[in-house]
Amino acid sequence: MQGKLPKRNEVEKELTWRLEDIYENEDKWEAEVNEALQISERIAKYNGKLSENAKNLLDALKLYEKADLLSSRFYGYAHMRHDEDTANSKYNGMNQRAISVNVHIGEKASFIEPEILAISDELLSSFYKEEPELKKYENRIREIRRLKYHILSKELEQLIASTGEMGRTPYNGFNMLSDADLxxxxxxxxxxxxxxxxxxxxxxxxxxxxxxxxxxxxxxxxxxxxxFKNTWAALYDGEVKTRIFNSKARKYNSNFEAAVDENNVDPAVCDRLIDSIHNGFDKMHRYVALRKKLLGVDELHMYDVYVSMINDFDMEVSYDEAKELSLKALAPLGDEYLRIVKEAYENRWIDVVENEGKRSGAYSSGAYGVHPYMLLNYNNTLEDVFTLVHEMGHSIHTWYSEHEQSLWNADYKIFVAEVASTTNEVLLYHYLKDNAKSKEEKAYIINHFLESFKSTMYRQTMFEEFERKTNEMAEKGQPLTAESLSDVYYNLNKEYFGENMISDPQIAYEWCRIPHFYYNFYVYQYATSFAASVSIAGKILKEGNSAVEEYKSFLKSGCTQDPVSLLKIAGVDLTTAAPIEDALKVFDEAISEMEELFK
CATH class of the missing domain: 1.10.287.830 (putative peptidase helix hairpin domain like)
Incomplete structure (x- = not known):
C-alpha cells in the first residue's frame, strides 16, 4: 500500500489480460466498427417491412444480432483498453467512438420493436411455421411483446435511442472525475x-x-x-433526471418500476427484501456490538468497519496463493468447472494489479464468442481472494451461458448476475473455515464472512433504500442537492448500524463514490443474490453432484426464462421471503459461533 503506483507499461505482462484474443491488431477493430455501421444501414432498409413476410422479419433480426455481436467485440475491447488507464486519450477516444456507434445502431434498428409489437399473434404464429429459423429468436420476440404497453411508436423509439449517448454523460462524468481527475x-x-x-x-x-x-x-x-460534493450531486441529479425522462416516456409510474420491469422482476421481491432486512436490524446491531467488544474500543467509528475483529491475526495472500485456494474451494463444483478456472489463469483472462489511471474496483466483462475477462486491483488481502472468486463466478456463468445459448439468449438478466459470483464466495468461506489451522484463523475467516454478509445483505439494501428515496424525491420535484443527498445517506447509515456505532460526519459523503448508483437500481440484486447463493452453496455441499448439475443447468440457461423462474432451477424461490430470512439465520449463527470462540 506504500509507494507509487506503477505505470501501465511497468506492469508485468503475465498480470495483464490478453485483449489480443479479441483483436490481434487494432486495424481489425476499425474494420469491425465499419462493418457494424454498414450492417446498421442494411437493417434500416427493413423499416416498415417486418410484417410483410416471415423472411423480412428473420433477415432483419439476423442482421441486428450480427450488429450486436460485433458491438460486443468492438465495445468490449475499447472499454477494457480504456479501463487499463482512464487517462489514455487514445483509448478514451476509442471507447467514446464505440459508444457512439452503438447509439447509431440503436437508432437505425429502433423500428424493430414497434413493428414486432404491431404483428398480430396469428400472423406471428404463421411466421414461425413459414420460417422455422425464427424460433431462434422466439425468446427475444416474447420479451419485446411482454413490454408492449411501454414500447412507443417508431418515431419516438428512434428519438429515445438517439438520447442514449447523452444519457451516459452523468456516469461518464462520474468515472472520469473518480478515476482520472480526482x-x-x-x-x-x-x-x-x-x-x-x-x-x-x-x-x-x-x-x-x-x-x-x-x-x-x-x-x-x-x-x-x-x-467536490456539489459536482457529485449534479452528476447524480443528471442520472436520476435521465431515468425520469425514460420512465415517463415509457409510461411507467416510477423509475424503480421501470428498472425492475426491464428485468422482468416483480417489485414485491425488492419490497420483501427491505422489509426482511428491517426486521433483521437486531442481528446487524448485534454484530456491531460484537465488533465493538472484540476491538476493545470505547467508541466504534466508521473507520473501524473494515479492520478485522481479530486483532492478533492477519492473512496476507499472494496472487499465486489465491489461485491455489480458489481451485480447492471451488472443487465441489466439479472437474469441468475447475478446468475453466484453470484456463482463465493460464490464458490471461485477468488484469490483476492496480496501476496509474486504472479503473477502480473489479468486474467481469468480455466479448461473445471469445471468452470472459476479469479486471481486478489485487492487493494481497483476504478480501482480494474473495473478489477473485467472485469475478470468476461471473465469468464462468458467462462462459456456460455463451457456450449453451445464442448471443441474445445468453444475455442473462442483471437480477441473476450476482448469484454465481456470490455462490463462489460462500464456497470459499466454507472451505477456509473448515480448514482453518487455529482458533484465530477460524475466527478471522468467520469475521470475513460476517463483514461480507454485512456489506452485501445490509449495506446493499441500504444503498437500495438510498436510491429509492432519492429517486422518489426527484420524482416529487424535490431538489437533489449535496445537502439533501448527504442527509438521506447519513440518516440511513445511523439506522442500519445502530446505537453502538458513531456515524462520523464524513460518512455522509460516501454516496459520492458509489458507481453503482449510476447502474439504475442494480444494488438490491446483490442482496437477493447473496441470499440465493447461501442456499445454493449449502445444497452443493450437502447434496453433492445432483445439486451441482441443477446449478449448472441454471448457469447454462442464460435468459431463456424470467429470473425468478431461473433461480427455481437451482432450488431457490424468491417469490417468498424464506431465502432472505434463511440467510439472516445463517448470519445470526455465525455471530453466535464467533461469540463462542471468545467466551
Missing amino acids: KFPTVKDKDGNDVILSNGRFVPVQMSKDRELRKKAFEAFYGRYEE
Whole structure:
C-alpha cells in the first residue's frame, strides 16, 4: 500500500489480460466498427417491412444480432483498453467512438420493436411455421411483446435511442472525475511513512491495524470527496433526471418500476427484501456490538468497519496463493468447472494489479464468442481472494451461458448476475473455515464472512433504500442537492448500524463514490443474490453432484426464462421471503459461533 503506483507499461505482462484474443491488431477493430455501421444501414432498409413476410422479419433480426455481436467485440475491447488507464486519450477516444456507434445502431434498428409489437399473434404464429429459423429468436420476440404497453411508436423509439449517448454523460462524468481527475492526499502511518491513497487502496488502508492511520485516511479520503460534493450531486441529479425522462416516456409510474420491469422482476421481491432486512436490524446491531467488544474500543467509528475483529491475526495472500485456494474451494463444483478456472489463469483472462489511471474496483466483462475477462486491483488481502472468486463466478456463468445459448439468449438478466459470483464466495468461506489451522484463523475467516454478509445483505439494501428515496424525491420535484443527498445517506447509515456505532460526519459523503448508483437500481440484486447463493452453496455441499448439475443447468440457461423462474432451477424461490430470512439465520449463527470462540 506504500509507494507509487506503477505505470501501465511497468506492469508485468503475465498480470495483464490478453485483449489480443479479441483483436490481434487494432486495424481489425476499425474494420469491425465499419462493418457494424454498414450492417446498421442494411437493417434500416427493413423499416416498415417486418410484417410483410416471415423472411423480412428473420433477415432483419439476423442482421441486428450480427450488429450486436460485433458491438460486443468492438465495445468490449475499447472499454477494457480504456479501463487499463482512464487517462489514455487514445483509448478514451476509442471507447467514446464505440459508444457512439452503438447509439447509431440503436437508432437505425429502433423500428424493430414497434413493428414486432404491431404483428398480430396469428400472423406471428404463421411466421414461425413459414420460417422455422425464427424460433431462434422466439425468446427475444416474447420479451419485446411482454413490454408492449411501454414500447412507443417508431418515431419516438428512434428519438429515445438517439438520447442514449447523452444519457451516459452523468456516469461518464462520474468515472472520469473518480478515476482520472480526482487526486487523493498522502497520509502518514504510525511509523511516519507516507501512505498514498487511491480508490483502490482505500479499503485495504481501512483494514490496517493502525487505528490512527485508518482515522486520518478516512477523514482525508472523504474530505476530498466532500470538496467536490456539489459536482457529485449534479452528476447524480443528471442520472436520476435521465431515468425520469425514460420512465415517463415509457409510461411507467416510477423509475424503480421501470428498472425492475426491464428485468422482468416483480417489485414485491425488492419490497420483501427491505422489509426482511428491517426486521433483521437486531442481528446487524448485534454484530456491531460484537465488533465493538472484540476491538476493545470505547467508541466504534466508521473507520473501524473494515479492520478485522481479530486483532492478533492477519492473512496476507499472494496472487499465486489465491489461485491455489480458489481451485480447492471451488472443487465441489466439479472437474469441468475447475478446468475453466484453470484456463482463465493460464490464458490471461485477468488484469490483476492496480496501476496509474486504472479503473477502480473489479468486474467481469468480455466479448461473445471469445471468452470472459476479469479486471481486478489485487492487493494481497483476504478480501482480494474473495473478489477473485467472485469475478470468476461471473465469468464462468458467462462462459456456460455463451457456450449453451445464442448471443441474445445468453444475455442473462442483471437480477441473476450476482448469484454465481456470490455462490463462489460462500464456497470459499466454507472451505477456509473448515480448514482453518487455529482458533484465530477460524475466527478471522468467520469475521470475513460476517463483514461480507454485512456489506452485501445490509449495506446493499441500504444503498437500495438510498436510491429509492432519492429517486422518489426527484420524482416529487424535490431538489437533489449535496445537502439533501448527504442527509438521506447519513440518516440511513445511523439506522442500519445502530446505537453502538458513531456515524462520523464524513460518512455522509460516501454516496459520492458509489458507481453503482449510476447502474439504475442494480444494488438490491446483490442482496437477493447473496441470499440465493447461501442456499445454493449449502445444497452443493450437502447434496453433492445432483445439486451441482441443477446449478449448472441454471448457469447454462442464460435468459431463456424470467429470473425468478431461473433461480427455481437451482432450488431457490424468491417469490417468498424464506431465502432472505434463511440467510439472516445463517448470519445470526455465525455471530453466535464467533461469540463462542471468545467466551
